Amino acid sequence: MTALKVILYIVLLAFTVAAPFLFPDFRTQLATLWLMIVVSLTWDMTGGQMGYNSLGNIFFYGTGMYVAAVISIGLVYDVAEYTSAAGGGMNDFTPVQYFTGVGLGMLGAGIFCALCALILGYILFGLRGPYFAIGTLGVAIAAGELVSNWEWVGGGQGITLPVYPADLDEGKLFFYFLFAGTGVILFIFLRWLYGTRFGAAINAIRDDEEKAEAMGIHTMRYKLVTWSMAGFFVGIVGAISAFQLISFEPLESAYQTINLGIFMVVCVLLGGKGTLWGPVIGAIVFHVFKEVTWNYLLGWQWVALGALIVVTVVYFQDGIMGWLAHRKPEWFGVRVEKNDATEGADR
Amino acid sequence: MKILSAITACLSGSVLLFSGAAFSADEAKQINGCEALTLGAAISLTGKYATNGIHAKNGYEFAISKISEAGGINIGDKCYNFDVIYYDDESKGDRGATLAERLINQDKVQYMLGPYSSGLTKAIAPVTEKYQIPMVEAEGASRSLFNKGYKYLFAVLSTSEQYLASAVALAAEKAEEAGKDASSVKIAVAVENDPFSLDIRAGVLEDAKKFGMKAVIDEKLPRDLSDMSAILTKVKLLKPDLLIVSGHSKGAATAVRQIGEMKINVPMIALTHCEAADVTGKFGDTANDILCSTQWAESLSYEDALFGTASNYEQEFKATFSDYDGKKVPYQSAQATAAVYVFKDAFERAGTTDKEAVREALTATDLQTFYGPIKFSEAGNNIAKPMVLRQIQDGEYNVVAPSAFASHKVNWPREAQ
Incomplete structure (x- = not known):
């Protein structure tokens, strides 16, 4: 790593810490931005690096929300009574109970989702290409329907969690740093992971799975581990979202296949598939675009979003990073020599 | 190059929009000679609750224009008129919550009117509670809203378990008249999978249990509410x-349509949202x-000084909104009007626009309206x-029920039409 890069990373980290204090009115939006970054980065783990386009990663988000909610409620009350349609009338959580719930909820959600990914992956990774995409989408939709009919967790009415027990602004910072912390850890982890043999192996699976297998890579194991790592992180941000949203229901907030479930794919396509920075840049551009249109073009926001997707697909098929790599290969450490053009090294 | 110029155009466009928004920040807006008092509302103008969202919005608008005509809200020696910032929540909870944050943080709204449906209210109430913004809502009836200890939530309507309690009692009465035991009554329940309808179901099943009745069918309507033929x-x-x-409205319309098409012959059929679905x-x-x-009928004998009697309300409302010609004015509109009226009353009694004082005044509400008496329990629901x-x-x-209000005898058993 060059000195310039080290400085760049330090500046970015400092900005991450300073952002909620620089823009205090936008703390919630900034927190959501980190959520988008995390789901995009995790989507790219399988979609970009391994060549398995999942449309069902939202399953981990929804499941994370529910697992965390059930854990944090279950520590204090009877879950069925708390979530009953007639209302259990139990809403007292001491700060200690609340924060224990958040901590254990996040951890439990991450672990549970990682396990789910192992089990589901075992079934689904037999599918390739569009079949894998549709299969995973089916899992997410089915899970939403199942949960919405499961009375123990409140069925279609969802769950209402307690409000953050202390000061309001402090609460916003709390959730911002939970999201941002998860995002930073994930980024550092992936930066390391993609440089290891593991990273090379999943790239090999993307490029030619048969050949990878012939080379002696146990492809199923790599696929399962990759997806479960993705599931772990999505589960954690799902858990944080549950506490941040307070009230959520299964079909439109938890297993929201058509919103966040698609947005994460759009972010990655926009930023550039299979790159480390692509999902981050895509998430930032997408989120800013979405917030601006939802605020200033209300009524036309879906049209604007559709236009963005069309423009991305037509003009930036490789995403922003891909476009840049094409225009400015020297930025990516690629030296173009007169006679012997080498392949991109850092892609 | 083309792309570059397009991007520049987009950027300059958004800069214009930003600066436009900054300049419009309030210079004590005047409405009809009085200062504007801003309320915020996220309401379903699109999506599955759009029909009732629009009924509610019309109710709000009607109240605001009536109050304005009658000289506004008198707080101290100044007069005010309500001005509402509406956003479309697309009938989605998370959208509603985001918009509530936006109303409070960006539009600096200090008071909120409720959205349509218990589900949306459930999504928004934690937000208003978090920011300590008083919200008077007219369209969220689920009991699960009133046991969370919310202090800034006030509902002018009756809670959902009361909706069909008298239908169950009526079925028991008819069974006994026919010489059978009330416990012999078989009940079929089909509800939408949302907080309101689930609480309706919970209420009906509780009542049925009291009579020892059996629920032979207990099903959820499909998500889009457009087909219940299997049930x-x-x-x-x-x-x-x-x-x-x-x-809600869509469920009621589907039920009546398919009950007719399939010639369903059940001695007693009870629905919610008939008028709203027309x-x-x-x-x-x-x-x-x-x-x-x-929740309300224009034939009831309630009245107040501003809107007159219930039937007077209906006539004036129809005169204002021609969409309701030849239809019933749904109670969703009436209660939305009542919510605005409750705000006016609380502001005047508080004598200030300080939101804590207004919240205090709201808790002490004891108001006779064209919609019925309004008095809030500690939990915020109307118990009067x-x-x-x-x-x-x-x-x-x-x-036809309860007997204190009944003008007609119930037709029983119902014949397939």
Whole structure:
């Protein structure tokens, strides 16, 4: 790593810490931005690096929300009574109970989702290409329907969690740093992971799975581990979202296949598939675009979003990073020599 | 190059929009000679609750113009008029919560009017509670809203378990008249999978349990509420004595349409949201003898100084909004109007626009309105006003229960139309 890069990373980290204090009115939006970054980065783990386009990663988000909610409620009350349609009338959580719930909820959600990914992956990774995409989408939709009919967790009415027990602004910072912390850890982890043999192996699976297998890579194991790592992180941000949203229901907030479930794919396509920075840049551009249109073009926001997707697909098929790599290969450490053009090294 | 210029155009466009928004920041806006008092509302103008969202919005607007005509709200020695910032929540909870944050943080709204449906109210109430913004809501009836210890939530309507309690009691009464035991009554319940309808179901099942009745069908309507024929086939086979359907306007319309198409013959059918779905206008005779729960009826003898009697309200409302010609004014509009009226009353009693003082005044509300008496429990729900049950008799909505309000006798058993 060059000195310039080290400085760049330090500046970015400092900005991450300073952002909620620089823009205090936008703390919630900034927190959501980190959520988008995390789901995009995790989507790219399988979609970009391994060549398995999942449309069902939202399953981990929804499941994370529910697992965390059930854990944090279950520590204090009877879950069925708390979530009953007639209302259990139990809403007292001491700060200690609340924060224990958040901590254990996040951890439990991450672990549970990682396990789910192992089990589901075992079934689904037999599918390739569009079949894998549709299969995973089916899992997410089915899970939403199942949960919405499961009375123990409140069925279609969802769950209402307690409000953050202390000061309001402090609460916003709390959730911002939970999201941002998860995002930073994930980024550092992936930066390391993609440089290891593991990273090379999943790239090999993307490029030619048969050949990878012939080379002696146990492809199923790599696929399962990759997806479960993705599931772990999505589960954690799902858990944080549950506490941040307070009230959520299964079909439109938890297993929201058509919103966040698609947005994460759009972010990655926009930023550039299979790159480390692509999902981050895509998430930032997408989120800013979405917030601006939802605020200033209300009524036309879906049209604007559709236009963005069309423009991305037509003009930036490789995403922003891909476009840049094409225009400015020297930025990516690629030296173009007169006679012997080498392949991109850092892609 | 083209792309570059397009991007520049987009950027300069958004800069213009930003600066436009900054300049419009309030210079004490005047409405009808009085200062504007801004309320915020996220309401379903699109999506599955759009019909009722628009009924509610019309109710708000009607109240605001009536208050303005009558000289506004007098706080201290100044007069004010309500000005509402509306956003479309697309009938989605998370969208509603985001918009509530936006109303409070960006538009600096200090008071909120409720959205449509219990589900949306459940999503928004934690936000208003978090920011300590008083919200008077008129369209969220689920009991699960009133046991969370919310201090800034006030609801002018009766809670959902009361909607169909008198239908269950009526079924028991009819069974006993026929010489059978009340516990012999078989009930079929089909509800939407949302907080409101699930609480309707919980209320009905609690009441049924009291009489020892059995629920032979207990199903959820499909998510888009457009087809319940599978459930009705079951109804044909199991022949319940009472069929209960609750799924807001769309559910009511689907139920009446398919009950007619499939010639379902159940002695007693009870629905919610008949008027809002305009089932008599859409399906004519098919809707006959169906029982409909209502929060309010224009034939009731409630009145107040601003809106006059309930029937006067209906006439003026119809005169203002031509969409309601030949239809019933749904109670969703009436209660939305009542919510604005409650705010006016609280502001005037508080004598200030300080939101804590207004919240205090709201808790002490004890108001007679054209919509019925309004008085809030500690939890924020209205405990003063009863629900009524109407039956569609020859295309007319006649009150049949509870007996204190009944103007007509109930037609029983219902024949397939």
